[in-house]
Amino acid sequence: MELKNRQWTHDQFNAVRQEVLNHWPTGKEVDFAAAVKYHEAIPAKRQFAKRLVKAKKNGETLTQPRAGVALIDEHIKLLNYLLTEGEADLLPTTIDSYTRQNQYKEAQNGIEESLKAGRSLLNGFPAVNHGVAGVRRVVESVNAPLQVRHGTPDARLLAEITLAAGYTSYEGGGISYNIPYAKEVSLEKTILDWQYCDRLVGLYAEHGIEINREPFGPLTGTLVPPSISHSVAVIEGLLAVEQGVKNLTLGYGQCGNLLQDVAAIQALEQLAEEYFSKHSCADCILTTVFHQWMGGFPQDESKAFGVISWGAATAGLAKATKVIVKTPHEALGIPTKEANAQGLKATKQLISMLSDQALPATKELEDEINIIKAEARCILNKVVELGQGDYALGAVRAFAAGVLDVPFAPSKYSLNKILPARDNNGAVRLFDVGNLPFTPDLIAFHHDKINERAKAEGRDPSFQMVIDDIYAISKGRLVGRPR
Missing domain, CATH: 3.20.20.240 (Methylmalonyl-CoA mutase)
Known part of the structure; x- marks a missing residue:
C-alpha cells in the first residue's frame, strides 16, 4: 500500500x-x-x-x-x-x-x-x-x-x-x-x-x-x-x-x-x-x-x-x-x-x-513557551512542505533530510546530527542544531545559551558538555559541570 x-x-x-x-x-x-x-x-x-x-x-x-x-x-x-x-x-x-x-x-x-x-x-x-x-x-x-x-x-x-x-x-x-x-x-x-x-x-x-x-x-x-x-x-x-x-x-x-x-x-x-x-x-x-x-x-x-x-x-x-x-x-x-x-x-x-498551587505566569515562562512553539512551528511547517501537504510523506522526507532529527537514536533513518546540552540554568538547548530548519535568531539563541554556560564554567563549548550532561543526574547534579 x-x-x-x-x-x-x-x-x-x-x-x-x-x-x-x-x-x-x-x-x-x-x-x-x-x-x-x-x-x-x-x-x-x-x-x-x-x-x-x-x-x-x-x-x-x-x-x-x-x-x-x-x-x-x-x-x-x-x-x-x-x-x-x-x-x-x-x-x-x-x-x-x-x-x-x-x-x-x-x-x-x-x-x-x-x-x-x-x-x-x-x-x-x-x-x-x-x-x-x-x-x-x-x-x-x-x-x-x-x-x-x-x-x-x-x-x-x-x-x-x-x-x-x-x-x-x-x-x-x-x-x-x-x-x-x-x-x-x-x-x-x-x-x-x-x-x-x-x-x-x-x-x-x-x-x-x-x-x-x-x-x-x-x-x-x-x-x-x-x-x-x-x-x-x-x-x-x-x-x-x-x-x-x-x-x-x-x-x-x-x-x-x-x-x-x-x-x-x-x-x-x-x-x-x-x-x-x-x-x-x-x-x-x-x-x-x-x-x-x-x-x-x-x-x-x-x-x-x-x-x-x-x-x-x-x-x-x-x-x-x-x-x-x-x-x-x-x-x-x-x-x-x-x-x-x-x-x-x-x-x-x-x-x-501541589494540587492547589501553580507556577506564576511570569515573562520568563511565557518566553520559554514561545521559544518552544517557534522551534516546533519551524519543524512542522517544513515537514508539511516536504510532504506537499501530507504529514506522513513529509515525516519520512524530513528525517531523511535531518529537518526532523532525534538525538542518540539507534535508527539509521535519523541523521543524528543534532547535539543537545544544557544551558547555565539546566534547560536543554542545542550545542549543534544540525539540519533543523530554525530561523537565524533561534540558532543564535541556542548558540548564546551554550556560550553563556561555557563562560560561567571557564571552558570552551565542546562535545564534552554533552557527555557531562548525560551522566549528571546519576551523579547527583542536573548540569554536568567540570569539577
Missing part, C-alpha cells in the same frame, strides 16, 4: 487484516463484533478515555506506573498490588521484548520457562501469546483503566488482541516506536503499520467505543529538546486523527529544568490545538502525559527518590493530565512490585501537596 496521510477504506483495512491475524494462532480468536459488545459493557470507571476526560476537567494529575510480567496470574497480582498498595490511578501492561520484535515463538518459550521456574523470565507480558481469552482474564481481574505500553515497530497483532480483550488505551506511534527502538526498520513501513493500529481504533470509534491513543513522547529519553518531541507528537497525533482516533494523549519526557518543563507541557497542548484546528480535527479530545526523568538514575534508592519527587513536583505544577512514574530501582534493573508502589506513593504525595 502506498504511504499517504489518508484514512484507510474498510476494504483496504480488511485486506491487510487477514494477513495480520494470521501472524500467530491467537489471532484467530479476534472477533470484532464480539469485542465491540464486550467494550459496551465496560463500566466508565474502567475506561481510560473517560477517566482522562474527567481528570482534565477537574484539573487532576493521574498517576500511572510501568509494569508487566510473563504469567497471567502473576501479572494480575502485580497490577492489583500497584492499584491497592501503590494507589495508582491508571494501570499499564508493559509488553515483553520478544513480542515487541514479533518473536512470538521465543515469547512462548519464555512463558513455558517461567512456568517451570515459578517466576517471570520475561521483561513484560506476552499478550499475543496469551491471546484474547488470556488477556481478558487480566481485564476482568483489575478494577482500573488499563493501557498497553510496549515499544513495538509492528504492533498490529498486539493491538488486535489487546483491544479485543478489553483494553481501553494503546500506546505508540510510527515514529516514536521506530526511531528510538529500531535500527533497520524504515519509517514508511512503521507509519503504515501504525496507520493500521489507528484505523483499528477508528473502527471501534465508529461503533461507539472510545479508545485512548498515546504516542510515545520521550523518544530516546535523554536530553530531547521539547520542540523535537513536540513536533513528533503533533505529527503522530494528526496521523492518528486522520484514521478516526477521537481521544489522544500527547506526551513529553522531563528534561529537569522546572521552568522549561512546565513551559513544555503548556506549549505541547497549545501547539496541538493550533495544528489540529488548522486541519479540522477539533472533535478529538486532547490530554497530556508527563514522563518522569528517562535518563540515568542514581543507584542509591534515597537519591533516586529525589529524582522521582522532582518529576512528581514538575508534573503537578505543569498540570499534566497524567504522569508516568519511575521507581527507586531504575538504575538496578526490573523493579520489585514494592519499589514500584513506593515510586507511585511518593509521586502521589507530591502531586497532592
Whole structure:
C-alpha cells in the first residue's frame, strides 16, 4: 500500500487484516463484533478515555506506573498490588521484548520457562501469546483503566488482541516506536503499520467505543529538546486523527529544568490545538502525559527518590493530565512490585501537596513557551512542505533530510546530527542544531545559551558538555559541570 496521510477504506483495512491475524494462532480468536459488545459493557470507571476526560476537567494529575510480567496470574497480582498498595490511578501492561520484535515463538518459550521456574523470565507480558481469552482474564481481574505500553515497530497483532480483550488505551506511534527502538526498520513501513493500529481504533470509534491513543513522547529519553518531541507528537497525533482516533494523549519526557518543563507541557497542548484546528480535527479530545526523568538514575534508592519527587513536583505544577512514574530501582534493573508502589506513593504525595498551587505566569515562562512553539512551528511547517501537504510523506522526507532529527537514536533513518546540552540554568538547548530548519535568531539563541554556560564554567563549548550532561543526574547534579 502506498504511504499517504489518508484514512484507510474498510476494504483496504480488511485486506491487510487477514494477513495480520494470521501472524500467530491467537489471532484467530479476534472477533470484532464480539469485542465491540464486550467494550459496551465496560463500566466508565474502567475506561481510560473517560477517566482522562474527567481528570482534565477537574484539573487532576493521574498517576500511572510501568509494569508487566510473563504469567497471567502473576501479572494480575502485580497490577492489583500497584492499584491497592501503590494507589495508582491508571494501570499499564508493559509488553515483553520478544513480542515487541514479533518473536512470538521465543515469547512462548519464555512463558513455558517461567512456568517451570515459578517466576517471570520475561521483561513484560506476552499478550499475543496469551491471546484474547488470556488477556481478558487480566481485564476482568483489575478494577482500573488499563493501557498497553510496549515499544513495538509492528504492533498490529498486539493491538488486535489487546483491544479485543478489553483494553481501553494503546500506546505508540510510527515514529516514536521506530526511531528510538529500531535500527533497520524504515519509517514508511512503521507509519503504515501504525496507520493500521489507528484505523483499528477508528473502527471501534465508529461503533461507539472510545479508545485512548498515546504516542510515545520521550523518544530516546535523554536530553530531547521539547520542540523535537513536540513536533513528533503533533505529527503522530494528526496521523492518528486522520484514521478516526477521537481521544489522544500527547506526551513529553522531563528534561529537569522546572521552568522549561512546565513551559513544555503548556506549549505541547497549545501547539496541538493550533495544528489540529488548522486541519479540522477539533472533535478529538486532547490530554497530556508527563514522563518522569528517562535518563540515568542514581543507584542509591534515597537519591533516586529525589529524582522521582522532582518529576512528581514538575508534573503537578505543569498540570499534566497524567504522569508516568519511575521507581527507586531504575538504575538496578526490573523493579520489585514494592519499589514500584513506593515510586507511585511518593509521586502521589507530591502531586497532592501541589494540587492547589501553580507556577506564576511570569515573562520568563511565557518566553520559554514561545521559544518552544517557534522551534516546533519551524519543524512542522517544513515537514508539511516536504510532504506537499501530507504529514506522513513529509515525516519520512524530513528525517531523511535531518529537518526532523532525534538525538542518540539507534535508527539509521535519523541523521543524528543534532547535539543537545544544557544551558547555565539546566534547560536543554542545542550545542549543534544540525539540519533543523530554525530561523537565524533561534540558532543564535541556542548558540548564546551554550556560550553563556561555557563562560560561567571557564571552558570552551565542546562535545564534552554533552557527555557531562548525560551522566549528571546519576551523579547527583542536573548540569554536568567540570569539577
